[in-house]
Amino acid sequence: MNIEYLEELGLTKAEAKIYLALLELGSSQAGKITEKTGIHRRTVYDAIERLVEKGLVSYIRQNNINYYEAVDPAELLEILKEKKDHIEEILPQLNLLHKTSKEKQETTFFRGKLGLKSIFNHQIEVGKEILIFGASINAPDILKAYFPRYDRERKNRKINVKIVFDESVKNNSYIKSIPLAEIRFIPKEYSSPAAINVYGDFVAIILWSEEPIAISIKNKEIAKGYKNYFSLLWDIAKK
Secondary structure: OOOHHHHHOOOOHHHHHHHHHHHHHOOEOHHHHHHHHOOOHHHHHHHHHHHHHOOOEEEEEEOOEEEEEEOOOOHHHHHHHHHHHHHHHHHHHHHHHHHHHHHOOEEEEEEOHHHHHHHHHHHHHHOOOEEEEOOOOOHHHHHOOHHHHHHHHHHHOOOOEEEEEEHHHOOOHHHHOOOOEEEEEEOHHHOOOEEEEEEOOEEEEEEOOOOOEEEEEEOHHHHHHHHHHHHHHHHHOEO
8 A cells, every 4th residue: 555645644654654564463562563664663662652642553551561553444534534624623714814915015027928918817807997107009019919808808897997108109099999098198208118007906017028028016005106106197197
């Protein structure tokens, strides 16, 4: 039998070997177990003591000699049940810790077009208004067929977007085709190669290039700061 199955139940390799040996040998002294397993006698005693504590080995003492015996293998199911019960008992606390850690700042780096699609898919998933400044008119060309699908899904879910472009692209036909969008313009000398997307508690900083890169930050305070900055820029920008 593969002892790895017993190790998965929490037994050490020595404990697993000794338990299996006792199942074969029946009631045995420590010396016989050492002979059967090849495990050092001192290690055998230590492992047996732990197996007794786990309820997998019992012993009787005759003429000042201990005889050890493996208990019914069905007890292994009890070990599993106890582990399951313990996990269920602490699961609410574990979930709380997980939730707390997820609410802390998260920073994720993306490289390439597939990475950018992950960010835009996430915008749809979050479902909040999207604020964009430093927007690139080249984005649809870089992601090509993706953006029409993205815009359709955004439209279906009624996710509005506010975008600040630089005025050099004011007459571009693509701008007029963006659904559910309010658009304003700032002087072209304030344009940036990086676009910033703010939605929910997330800020995504995107460098649009043939091999685009992006950083996504989840932090309520950082997102709030960028939203305030966007509001200031929005008030200054022209329709």
